Amino acid sequence: MTEKPFIKTVERHFLERKGRNPHATTEFCWLLSGITLATKIIASQIQRAGLLEIVGETGKVNVQGEEVQKLDVIANDTLVRCLGYRGNIGLLVSEEDEEPHVIQDATAAGKYTVLFDPLDGSSNINANVNIGTIFSILQHDPNAGGDIMAHVLQPGSKQVAAGYVIYGSSTVLAYTAGYGVHMFTLDPSIGAFVLAQENVRMPTLGKTYSVNEANSRQFPSGVQKYLDWVKTEEAGYSSRYIGSLVADFHRTLMRGGVFLYPPTKKAPSGKLRLLYEANPLAFVAEQAGGMASDGQQRILDKKPKAMHERTPLIIGSRDEVDRVLYFMKG
Numbered sequence: 290m291t292e293k294p295f296i297k298t299v300e301r302h303f304l305e306r307k308g309r310n311p312h313a314t315t316e317f318c319w320l321l322s323g324i325t326l327a328t329k330i331i332a333s334q335i336q337r338a339g340l341l342e343i344v345g346e347t348g349k350v351n352v353q354g355e356e357v358q359k360l361d362v363i364a365n366d367t368l369v370r371c372l373g374y375r376g377n378i379g380l381l382v383s384e385e386d387e388e389p390h391v392i393q394d395a396t397a398a399g400k401y402t403v404l405f406d407p408l409d410g411s412s413n414i415n416a417n418v419n420i421g422t423i424f425s426i427l428q429h430d431p432n433a434g435g436d437i438m439a440h441v442l443q444p445g446s447k448q449v450a451a452g453y454v455i456y457g458s459s460t461v462l463a464y465t466a467g468y469g470v471h472m473f474t475l476d477p478s479i480g481a482f483v484l485a486q487e488n489v490r491m492p493t494l495g496k497t498y499s500v501n502e503a504n505s506r507q508f509p510s511g512v513q514k515y516l517d518w519v520k521t522e523e524a525g526y527s528s529r530y531i532g533s534l535v536a537d538f539h540r541t542l543m544r545g546g547v548f549l550y551p552p553t554k555k556a557p558s559g560k561l562r563l564l565y566e567a568n569p570l571a572f573v574a575e576q577a578g579g580m581a582s583d584g585q586q587r588i589l590d591k592k593p594k595a596m597h598e599r600t601p602l603i604i605g606s607r608d609e610v611d612r613v614l615y616f617m618k619g
């Protein structure tokens with residue numbers, strides 16, 4: 290009987306890249322373990338949310354102008370605490386905080402910046418719908434010295450690693466470090482994320498489109514033309530929209546299709562944030578053979594101008610994104 294391979298954790302999987310990925314070091318794995326620890330704690334809070342009276346709003350509004358949920362704060366504090374003492378982190382950037390957390394100055398040992406959306410889809414918490422955490426890791430720009438924003442405002446193509454955790458029927462972590470997309474399932478019996486699938490590939494086609502149709506009259510005309518076409522009988526598509534980006538993206542990654550959050554009157558630059566929503570998921574999408582655009586250019590090529598800047602997002606199967614772009618150029 291062939292021996293069952295010993296479990297492979299995220300850290301061990303990443304370290305196996307030693308020699309091929311310059312970042313595959315034990316110190317980087319110590320950083321990754323800050324993310325896995327934090328998301329295990331967040332998962333345990335979410336699973337018991339109703340019992341711990343942590344569902345609902347805090348009554349505060351964040352830098353995004355959005356109502357802050359109690360679990361947003363818990364997730365954010367957990368990530369800041371778990372990452373705050375990883376010796377190689379200089380800066381933390383969170384959707385929930387206006388300014389970066391300076392853990393140590395960039396020129397010292399702190400050579401990585403971790404950017405995150407601590408809880409994505411938080412409006413869905415009290416409906417018990419899948420939510421997630423999205424993370425992105427940059428290495429400090431050697432020419433930036435003490436200029437904090439220069440380290441933060443790097444294009445997504447500079448990401449060292451990125452991924453997300455989806456808190457659903459099971460808790461799954463997906464990450465890429467530029468060598469494919471790999472998935473780990475949290476095994477509650479041992480409290481570890483265990484390798485479940487390596488080199489995940491996004492289907493090049495998928496007859497599922499995902500958009501908030503309530504905004505469709507505000508979309509650019511090319512997107513409206515696409516939405517007219519996709520509803521025709523011969524196109525044969527179905528519509529799925531969960532309202533949590535991580536859940537809509539994970540379904541698109543696993544089954545193919547396209548997710549769109551185009552510009553609207555209320556959000557002329559789109560609603561989703563470039564640094565810690567679009568960039569990390571674009572890195573994962575491309576590493577799985579998919580595509581991510583803002584309608585004009587590749588998401589990963591965008592040069593950020595502000596930490597919380599928003600971007601339109603069209604992400605998913607290569608041929609499906611291409612088709613949306615074709616209608617937008619029409």
Ligand code: AHG
Nearest residue numbers: 406408409410411412501532533534
């Ligand atoms: P967050 O909860 O981090 O603010 O993100 C919410 C985002 C994203 O998860 C989702 O795709 C989008 O908001 C849904 O927006 P609409 O409700 O406008 O469709």
Ligand code: MN
Nearest residue numbers: 406409410566
């Ligand atoms: Mn979000």
Ligand code: MN
Nearest residue numbers: 384406408409
């Ligand atoms: Mn969020």
